[in-house]
Amino acid sequence: MRKRYAICGVSGRALGMFAKPILTTFAGSCELVGLLDRDPMRFELYRSRYPEHADVRTYGESEFDRMVDETKPDVIIVAGRDDTHAQYLIAALERDLDAITEKPMVTTGADSRRVTEAEKASKGTVIVTFNYRYAPIHTKIKEIVQEGKLGRITSIDLNWYLDTYHGSSYFKRWNRDRELSGGLSVHKSTHHFDLVNWWIDQRPVEVFAFGALNYYGAEAEANPKKEDGRFCSTCAYTEDCSYYSRWNARSRNLNVPDDHLGSLEAGKTSAFPYSDYRPDRCIFDSEIEIEDTYTATVKYSGGALLSYSVNFSLPYEGYRLAINGTKGRIETVEYHMPGRTPFPTPVQTIDYFPLFGSKETIHVVHREGGHGGGDPLLLEDLFMGEDRRRPFRMLSGAVDGAYSVATGEAVWRSVKEHRPITIEEVLGSGTDTSGSEAQQCQESLSGQGGRA
Incomplete structure (x- = not known):
């Protein structure tokens, strides 16, 4: 029996990342039964792109309950504008449905808490599509850390660069409105914060940041x-x-x-x-008032410290990463979109430096597909169930989404308020960022992986 999916928010990502694989690659086990959006022209775009599936039922933005009653989906996919995510995630959970959401899960810490509380009361679960986890180089970094080759993690240096094409695109679109996107420390940087949280298996506790609008406006x-x-x-x-x-x-x-x-x-x-x-x-x-440049320091529950920066207007795109531990260090440099980089770019490798010993250079098998080859692997987990052969979980849950959003909100709040911001402030006093409650919630999510 095929699993039934309905999409809330018929965005470009919804059509390419979700509708297309449901209608093609995974058509044997998946079925698209409903589309919901505020703009009827987006339904026409869907029909023009997939004319052989033009009979999928469509609904207005306030017709969620009607869509569920009439199409009886098993899973709701939330892929519209960021500020709409909380509404449909909570509505899905209240109907005991599983939900898959594009990142960021929501735009505020308050909505993060609403979603995690709704999930606790529901038979449904939330998956956040952090596809960066699935890039082979990122998975290898997770393996190195988990194997203990670095020892106890002490600090992370992550500098992320967006080129003048990609970086400026956010200021052409709705993302430039903080009310709609949470600002770029939420909309974009949640990708980066989730990677760090996942790599080191620690929770963010406190943030201090500076930010500015340097290139746009x-x-x-x-x-x-x-x-x-x-x-x-x-x-x-x-x-x-x-x-x-x-x-x-x-x-x-x-x-x-x-x-x-x-x-x-x-x-x-x-x-x-x-x-x-x-x-x-x-x-x-x-x-335009959101920032295009950030530097931030994040303190983690296990004692690690993150030094993070992101710049949305540079000559090339990519990142530089170093992770330090009591037994050694790894370094890697990535050049994203080499076709847009105005100089030759090397193949990405990982350099491992033991604290006492010889350097190793690790070459990772690269894959075809978007986001460094991560998208096809993510889609398999979403629509076929998570691969249980892995030694760690790949799919992100609601708690993962909440911590990444809370870190992003803490960044821009620190910029505005000129003070450190705790994650507890952002998520609410009932969220235990240092004790066992959040960990138990995360373990609960891990035990339900692959349902969606």
């Missing part, structure tokens, strides 16, 4: 003219805009690969398949 040095309300596809100043001219030929026929704006044809407003939303707003609008 009206006061940016690269702004060719202080004028609000422009759109890239119709702007008169594109030849004077370094961010636009770097990635677009004057004839506007240059195709830059990216999974965030990949469904749009540059320069053709008819390619925007939405009723009241355009993802080509000017990155120099004065309404």
